[in-house]
Amino acid sequence: MEAISNTVISNQNGPHERLAETVRKHMDKPFLRPIAEHTLRVFEGIQQTLSTAERPLIFDACCGVGDSSRALAKKFPDHWVIGIDKSAHRLARERDEENPENLILARADLNDFYRLAFEAGWQFSRHYILYPNPWPKAAHLGRRWHGAPVFPTMLYLGGMLELRSNWKLYLEEFQLALEIAGHAAQLEAFEPTEYMTSFEKKFHQSKQRLWRLQAHLK
Numbered sequence: 329m330e331a332i333s334n335t336v337i338s339n340q341n342g343p344h345e346r347l348a349e350t351v352r353k354h355m356d357k358p359f360l361r362p363i364a365e366h367t368l369r370v371f372e373g374i375q376q377t378l379s380t381a382e383r384p385l386i387f388d389a390c391c392g393v394g395d396s397s398r399a400l401a402k403k404f405p406d407h408w409v410i411g412i413d414k415s416a417h418r419l420a421r422e423r424d425e426e427n428p429e430n431l432i433l434a435r436a437d438l439n440d441f442y443r444l445a446f447e448a449g450w451q452f453s454r455h456y457i458l459y460p461n462p463w464p465k466a467a468h469l470g471r472r473w474h475g476a477p478v479f480p481t482m483l484y485l486g487g488m489l490e491l492r493s494n495w496k497l498y499l500e501e502f503q504l505a506l507e508i509a510g511h512a513a514q515l516e517a518f519e520p521t522e523y524m525t526s527f528e529k530k531f532h533q534s535k536q537r538l539w540r541l542q543a544h545l546k
């Protein structure tokens with residue numbers, strides 16, 4: 329049998345000792361940081377596009393170069409697929425093919441975008457967070473999505489939530505955070521049959537084990 333490597337190095341051996349306290353704090357206190365002007369303008373532009381046709385929403389958070397968003401848009405032609413990443417450089421990567429008409433790719437900070445979407449009453453049918461930055465140092469818990477102040481807002485947006493990672497502990501923590509917020513989730517190892525993202529391809533081809541967390545958010 330081939331060896332499976334795991335290259336995420338962390339000074340944590342298990343879930344962060346302050347995870348529960350951090351999640352509860354964010355559930356109890358509203359996240360009041362002002363919304364950046366750029367993300368507000370991007371959000372308003374997307375709202376305009378959405379108003380041209382009523383369709384269910386698929387949200388691809390941290391979409392990187394947008395491959396997963398493109399694949400989802402082709403798979404679900406009767407949905408809007410919105411891919412958001414804060415890196416203009418990644419989003420600008422050239423593609424040979426034209427983008428499907430139901431695909432919206434934009435640069436924005438999700439810490440703000442999620443709050444705008446919630447305030448505008450959006451509900452997702454599906455929500456993907458594929459290979460988020462792991463922030464493996466214990467001191468960086470607050471930069472992981474489940475340790476961030478925006479975490480409760482992400483859950484209010486609903487839908488079938490799916491996260492993928494090559495770091496099992498990230499998903500175990502996310503699962504615990506979901507449990508604190510009252511949501512059950514399933515965590516499993518998986519073998520991709522086709523690659524949804526460039527990070528998925530890179531991790532799989534370097535023989536890393538891949539993990540998937542799924543939850544149905546009411």
Ligand SMILES: C[S@@+](CC[C@H](N)C(=O)[O-])C[C@H]1O[C@@H](n2cnc3c(N)ncnc32)[C@H](O)[C@@H]1O
Pocket residue numbers: 389390391392393412413414415418436437438439457458459460461525526527528
């Ligand atoms: C490891 S990459 C994964 C990209 C893609 N999902 C993939 O699998 O190829 C993580 C992505 O998250 C994006 N990201 C991190 N924090 C973000 C934020 N606050 N708002 C928007 N994007 C963010 C980064 O720019 C980066 O492209």
